[in-house]
Amino acid sequence: MKHSRIITAVLAACLLTTVTSFGKAEDKTFKRDRYLVLDSRIIEKKDNVELTVGVAHKDKNNPLFKEDKPWEPRFDNPYCSVIYDEEDKIYKCWYSIFTKSGGKGDFPGEGLAPDKRAWVNWREGRRGFGVCYATSKDGIHWEKPELGVIEFNGSKKNNIVINYTHGVAVMKDPHETDPQKRYKAIHPERNNSAVWFSPDGIRWGKKHNAGSIDNGDTNQGIWWDPDIGKYVLITRHWGGAKTGGRYGGAGHRQKSRSVSSDFLNWSKAEVVIEGLDLRMQIHDMPVVRHAGVYLGMVGLFDIEASRQWCELAWSPDSIQWHRIQPGKPLIPNGPVMGDYDWGCIFASVPIIRKDEILIYYGANDGRFMGWRSGYFALARLRPDGFAGYEQIAGGSNKTATITTKAVSVVGNSLCVSADVAPSGFVKVTALDPNNKQLAEGELVTTTVSDARIQWKDPFTLKDLKDQEIKLRFELREAKLYSFSFHK
Numbered sequence: 370m371k372h373s374r375i376i377t378a379v380l381a382a383c384l385l386t387t388v389t390s391f392g393k394a395e396d397k398t399f400k401r402d403r404y405l406v407l408d409s410r411i412i413e414k415k416d417n418v419e420l421t422v423g424v425a426h427k428d429k430n431n432p433l434f435k436e437d438k439p440w441e442p443r444f445d446n447p448y449c450s451v452i453y454d455e456e457d458k459i460y461k462c463w464y465s466i467f468t469k470s471g472g473k474g475d476f477p478g479e480g481l482a483p484d485k486r487a488w489v490n491w492r493e494g495r496r497g498f499g500v501c502y503a504t505s506k507d508g509i510h511w512e513k514p515e516l517g518v519i520e521f522n523g524s525k526k527n528n529i530v531i532n533y534t535h536g537v538a539v540m541k542d543p544h545e546t547d548p549q550k551r552y553k554a555i556h557p558e559r560n561n562s563a564v565w566f567s568p569d570g571i572r573w574g575k576k577h578n579a580g581s582i583d584n585g586d587t588n589q590g591i592w593w594d595p596d597i598g599k600y601v602l603i604t605r606h607w608g609g610a611k612t613g614g615r616y617g618g619a620g621h622r623q624k625s626r627s628v629s630s631d632f633l634n635w636s637k638a639e640v641v642i643e644g645l646d647l648r649m650q651i652h653d654m655p656v657v658r659h660a661g662v663y664l665g666m667v668g669l670f671d672i673e674a675s676r677q678w679c680e681l682a683w684s685p686d687s688i689q690w691h692r693i694q695p696g697k698p699l700i701p702n703g704p705v706m707g708d709y710d711w712g713c714i715f716a717s718v719p720i721i722r723k724d725e726i727l728i729y730y731g732a733n734d735g736r737f738m739g740w741r742s743g744y745f746a747l748a749r750l751r752p753d754g755f756a757g758y759e760q761i762a763g764g765s766n767k768t769a770t771i772t773t774k775a776v777s778v779v780g781n782s783l784c785v786s787a788d789v790a791p792s793g794f795v796k797v798t799a800l801d802p803n804n805k806q807l808a809e810g811e812l813v814t815t816t817v818s819d820a821r822i823q824w825k826d827p828f829t830l831k832d833l834k835d836q837e838i839k840l841r842f843e844l845r846e847a848k849l850y851s852f853s854f855h856k
Contacts, residue, residue: 444743657676793846
């Protein structure tokens with residue numbers, strides 16, 4: 370009964386914040402060039418459709434690398450910060466490791482063979498920590514260079530770049546004007562949060578004290594937000610009802626948000642999202658900004674099964690968060706215990722490319738609280754493929770419809786991204802703000818990304834520049850992800 374009251378309170382709070390957030394958005398004019406249909410602010414009416422998460426395809430080369438150096442006996446929890454550096458034309462990864470790890474009592478610790486770890490009830494003892502650096506030219510084949518920066522067992526022939534406790538996140542900051550601070554790293558803590566700056570992401574300056582933020586032993590979400598002119602940090606908060614058992618005595622896992630203008634002085638962390646019950650807790654949530662919304666890679670931790678996978682949430686402002694299909698993974702675990710990602714998945718910030726979305730992730734072959742081996746892997750989504758609308762009831766005479774609110778015409782052509790079955794289609798109709806039909810598009814009958822709509826009538830969007838229109842999408846055996854205006 371106690372847990373039921375907590376769940377009811379959480380759901381009521383979510384409903385209240387949703388109404389408040391979207392009530393404020395009613396007066397806004399939607400004016401941008403790309404819209405993900407998962408953004409419910411832009412949807413006026415829908416029929417016979419449901420919003421479902423996209424399908425992530427795991428790369429055939431997985432795992433891309435694993436713990437295979439003397440200084441990384443444990444690559445778990447395998448938190449990763451991954452970017453594609455447009456300046457250097459190379460992929461870069463910073464990943465957290467345990468540089469040493471041993472069990473309590475008579476447990477063999479580092480001496481246990483990797484293929485035996487997933488089956489053992491592990492109790493942690495001594496630890497050492499670090500952040501390592503790896504690079505790749507193609508995103509598939511990765512190198513761990515000997516950098517000569519940090520000493521390990523009397524040698525600097527390793528790829529360690531920072532010695533610090535688990536959960537350091539790294540970002541490259543294109544907004545930064547000081548070349549010595551182009552790269553930034555952070556580890557939030559309730560007492561003395563740590564911040565570092567670097568010109569190249571390899572050689573880091575002294576550690577700065579950033580004061581009290583929150584419990585940072587997790588996979589961080591960190592970015593510069595041009596909309597508010599501040600850095601935003603999403604990290605872990607321990608709060609609410611205690612769940613007991615292992616790592617549950619301090620409460621349960623929630624995600625908090627803090628902001629800073631200079632990366633040194635941070636606002637008080639405020640809880641912004643939590644699980645819908647005490648069993649399914651949100652452990653981490655890296656975030657990416659795309660198409661006018663914030664997308665959260667929800668690390669959903671099942672504390673009873675001791676496993677974690679990646680789900681999806683979205684937000685209009687990084688404060689009010691909305692789960693999409695809770696319980697449905699965006700990146701599911703491997704099916705068999707001992708598979709490289711059977712136990713845990715820790716997503717990095719997605720890399721948005723024109724032709725696909727890359728989600729690198731750390732993975733484990735055993736349970737969250739067990740002695741397991743760590744790996745680095747990749748999942749791919751189609752363009753704009755985080756989530757989309759598809760019809761609920763099928764049949765030859767049944768379709769689904771979505772009608773948007775009024776959006777400003779900012780281009781000469783309208784394009785859509787959708788998956789379409791061989792017998793399916795997407796039909797687009799342009800409406801004026803009073804729902805009067807302006808034009809009907811030719812059917813889209815194949816899977817497309819940013820496919821230009823051809824209008825049946827002598828109609829052009831050029832004459833409607835900066836004016837508002839609505840769009841009605843009719844779907845049959847299709848899944849709609851986005852629409853966009855192009856010049």
